[in-house]
Structure formats: C-alpha cells, structure tokens
Amino acid sequence: MGAEEHVGARPVWARADVATVTCPKSYITAESAGLVEEFLVRRRLGGMKLEELTARQVEAFLILEKALAKEMKHGGHGRRHAT
Numbered sequence: 001m002g003a004e005e006h007v008g009a010r011p012v013w014a015r016a017d018v019a020t021v022t023c024p025k026s027y028i029t030a031e032s033a034g035l036v037e038e039f040l041v042r043r044r045l046g047g048m049k050l051e052e053l054t055a056r057q058v059e060a061f062l063i064l065e066k067a068l069a070k071e072m073k074h075g076g077h078g079r080r081h082a083t
Contacts, residue, residue: 009021016070016074032060035056035057035060035061035064036060036064038057039060039061039064039065042061048061
C-alpha cells in the first residue's frame with residue numbers, strides 16, 4: 001500500500017511507530033493467526049521444543065518473541081484502550 005494512495009486519510013489503527021489507514025485484520029492470513037495462537041499457547045504451557053517445530057514456526061516464533069519483548073520493554077502489556 002503506497003502512501004500516495006491514502007493522502008489525507010486518518011489512521012484507523014496505530015501502535016508505537018506503525019499506523020495504517022485500513023483495517024489491519026484484512027492483512028492477517030489464517031496461517032498467521034494460527035502461528036500467533038500456537039506461539040501464545042506454547043509460551044504459556046512452556047512447550048518450545050525447537051526440534052519439534054518447522055522452520056516456518058521457528059521463524060514466526062522468533063519474530064513474535066522479539067515483538068513481545070519490545071512491547072513489554074515499552075510498557076505495552078497487551079492492554080486495549082477504548083477510543
């Protein structure tokens with residue numbers, strides 16, 4: 001999505017240094033949602049055995065772990081604020 005496509009449009013979602021003028025849900029695939037859910041379950045239950053994961057899962061989980069660490073460092077604890 002090029003910036004010129006949305007000149008003057010107001011953001012509908014923003015977090016830290018990222019914003020979009022369209023609903024971000026439309027960019028999330030079923031596979032991505034499944035990886036996020038599996039990451040959270042495995043993290044909660046302590047089941048991150050690398051030898052049992054696919055390369056795609058490892059990559060996704062590393063990205064998610066990095067994003068979660070950044071959120072925790074900057075005070076974002078998963079809270080949602082009503083607007």
